[in-house]
Amino acid sequence: xxxxxRVALSGDFRKPDGSPTFPDxxxxxxxxxxxxxxxxxxxxxxxxxxQIADFDALILLTPRFGSESIHxxxxxxxxARFGVGYDNVDVDACSAAGIALVITPDxxxxxxxxxxxxxxxxxxxxxxxxxxxxxAGPEAFNQRAQHMGVGLxxxxxxxxxxxxxxxxxxxxxxxxxxxxxxxxxxxDAGTATELGIELVGLEDLFRRSDVLSVNCPLTAETRHLVxxxxxxxxxxxxxxxxxxxxxxxxxKALTRVLAERRIAGAGLDVLxxxxxxxxxxxxxxDNVILAPHALCWTDQCFAGNGAADVRAVIDVQHGRxxxxxxxxxxxxxxxxxxxxxxxxxxxGS
Numbered sequence: 554x555x556x557x558x559r560v561a562l563s564g565d566f567r568k569p570d571g572s573p574t575f576p577d578x579x580x581x582x583x584x585x586x587x588x589x590x591x592x593x594x595x596x597x598x599x600x601x602x603x604q605i606a607d608f609d610a611l612i613l614l615t616p617r618f619g620s621e622s623i624h625x626x627x628x629x630x631x632x633a634r635f636g637v638g639y640d641n642v643d644v645d646a647c648s649a650a651g652i653a654l655v656i657t658p659d660x661x662x663x664x665x666x667x668x669x670x671x672x673x674x675x676x677x678x679x680x681x682x683x684x685x686x687x688x689a690g691p692e693a694f695n696q697r698a699q700h701m702g703v704g705l706x707x708x709x710x711x712x713x714x715x716x717x718x719x720x721x722x723x724x725x726x727x728x729x730x731x732x733x734x735x736x737x738x739x740x741d742a743g744t745a746t747e748l749g750i751e752l753v754g755l756e757d758l759f760r761r762s763d764v765l766s767v768n769c770p771l772t773a774e775t776r777h778l779v780x781x782x783x784x785x786x787x788x789x790x791x792x793x794x795x796x797x798x799x800x801x802x803x804x805k806a807l808t809r810v811l812a813e814r815r816i817a818g819a820g821l822d823v824l825x826x827x828x829x830x831x832x833x834x835x836x837x838x839d840n841v842i843l844a845p846h847a848l849c850w851t852d853q854c855f856a857g858n859g860a861a862d863v864r865a866v867i868d869v870q871h872g873r874x875x876x877x878x879x880x881x882x883x884x885x886x887x888x889x890x891x892x893x894x895x896x897x898x899x900x901g902s
Contacts, residue, residue, distance in 0.1 A: 555899045557590040558870040561608040563616050564596035574614075577852045578635075578859035586867055588900050605629055609896075610866040613642070620646040627651070630892050631869045633862040637661050637717070638798060640771045644880055651888045654879040655865045658717040660857030664849035666721035668796050669766050672820030673710075673726075675842055676792045677703040677764070682839070703763075703790070703817075705729045711762030713778070714769030714797075715740045715750060722766060723748045734761055737769070759786035764794065771798035781806035787816050796848065799823040808835045822848040872897030 560583060566574050573580075583591045594604050599617035602624040611618070612633045620643055623629065632647060633655045647654045675681065679700045686693045686700070708731050712719040715735040723733050733750040736758040745752050759765065765787065769775050779793070779802040787793070793816060795802050804825040810816055818840040826833070827846055835841060865875035872893040874884050883889050 557588055559608045560591040560610045560866050561605055562593050562612045563614045564594045565614045567593050575855045577855040582863050610869060612862045617641045619643040623650045631655060633865045635858050635862055648880045648883055651883055651886050653883045655875050655877045656879055657858045657861035658877055660861045662717050662721045664851055664854035665718045665796055666725050668848040669722050669794055670725050672794045673764050676818050676820050681842055705731055708763040709734060709761050711758045711765045713767045719768035720744055723750060756786055759783045762791055764792045767795040767797045767801050769797060771801055775801050777803040784810045791816050792818050794820040796822040799825040811838050811840055822846055870896055871900050871902050
């Protein structure tokens with residue numbers, strides 16, 4: 554009888570009482586897949602190599618997966634990250650070990666784009682301010698004319714990055730009759746043309762945007778890409794939105810700009826330190842909307858992420874290259890191809 558294909562899930566997919574952290578992540582397809590066994594790891598951060606020694610695949614939530622997590626036996630073939638961010642994974646270590654790193658762009662594309670739209674509408678509509686006025690009694694209520702919102706027709710929506718999520722944001726924003734601009738060295742020109750996006754230089758993006766949304770991954774090149782110099786280029790009436798990763802923005806510089814009212818406001822689902830220290834000055838500002846890196850967390854988002862990860866590991870089990878591979882060079886490595894061939898022989902294609 555062929556040895557089973559074994560799938561590990563990082564321990565944070567379960568609560569201490571053993572119940573699922575995210576009930577919308579449907580594990581039934583894994584539990585019922587022929588020839589497949591699944592197990593939850595004990596909580597550890599970073600994950601240890603001995604924990605993963607007997608597994609072919611790993612579905613990973615928040616723990617770090619680095620070189621110390623890779624067992625020398627070479628059994629692990631795929632790390633399926635639950636989401637699109639992978640700053641908790643050492644990509645180079647995975648590539649060196651012949652491990653494919655998979656993310657779930659289809660699961661987050663619409664939910665994150667909707668989150669950006671929610672922040673844009675809340676900021677330009679002065680939603681938080683108007684909520685406070687309504688709760689504070691007649692005197693505050695009668696101040697509503699001092700907090701006029703900003704209409705979006707003809708305004709410029711800019712994105713830093715126009716990949717999976719950035720493109721979806723522009724699709725959702727189409728009915729608002731805005732002007733679309735973006736900066737992305739890797740942008741697909743055909744997609745930009747199709748969506749009516751003008752591709753511009755980085756400084757131009759900051760100068761022209763009325764709403765600027767950060768939609769790029771965190772890398773060594775993008776860390777603090779939104780810095781004091783670039784924030785200084787923005788209009789005093791402009792808004793910055795970040796739903797990507799906190800460290801793409803120099804948060805101290807942004808806090809100064811917001812405190813000095815040099816831009817109109819910001820919407821942040823991500824911060825440089827998560828959770829933030831309660832004394833962090835950005836928490837005291839009234840022109841920023843904050844969320845705990847969870848604005849896109851919906852039943853549909855988590856169901857989609859889970860389904861994509863399940864599909865990826867079952868594809869590998871049957872010797873098929875999974876979708877959403879970050880380090881695509883691994884797919885051409887002889888040892889990875891040999892593993893897929895072995896899986897095909899054991900479980901069929």
